[in-house]
Amino acid sequence: MARMKFICDAERCIECNGCVTACKAENNVPWGVNRRRVVTLNDGVAGEKSISVACMHCSDAPCMAVCPVDCFYRTDEGVVLHDKDVCIGCGYCSYACPFGAPQFPSNGTFGLRGKMDKCTFCAGGPEANGSPAEFEKYGRNRLSEGKLPACAEMCSTKALLGGDGDVVADIFRNRVLVRGKGSEVWGWGTAYGKPATGGPQQPKPEGKKS
């Protein structure tokens, strides 16, 4: 069984925002809502790094835990989705999410906060797969078409990888082995496991880490 995950390679992201544009165009995301954003660390300083951030489809999602109306659910592939017909737009999930993934469109004259909107891993929602109702509320359902999220497939430098966690981790691990750096940013063993065949083992930390 696939476990869908995103990985962003900070060594490759060039902050082009192609993923953001692809997401907005593919899913017809309303103005003011960004399901995906590019975040730059140490902006303007030599050696700055950028990563593309959206919902990480957590295995133990805090948004699911705090939702008072229990509108979230997880698919068999590990994609965290929600039912907009149940969502009350309270914003608890926004406070709980460490990635700022839940977004709230402003509707009406007084900017009334609408129902939550977030990355669906291009998997739509509980409506019929590929139906107009699903597109209206959640955007495209590319997974049901045998495709991967538009952001990852459109990434020009292939910094953003999306798909089965085992597959994308192998692709990323291979890159790290070839270029000889990059694993320290992410925590080799913790995040992606030990390499299946060959390759350097995870370096042992010399000092204590909190």
Added chain:
Amino acid sequence: MMRTTALLLTCAALTLVACGEKTAGAAKKADVPAFQGSTGVGAYTASGWKPGDQSAWDQQLRTRAQGQNEYNRTSTQP
């Protein structure tokens, strides 16, 4: 005295009735698994797998994910 006690008991019983009340929120709808395929425009569905076949769908996504591996496109393998 008896009437006051009976009144108090009645009030307490009526108050506690609300504790067993179920919340009347909307229920989540059940989702159809992605491997069942899309009901939308058929031309958008990628070729190489049959909707409804989960193993074929898994394989399709694994193959598709390898499109993100540029080492598959170059002649020199690491």
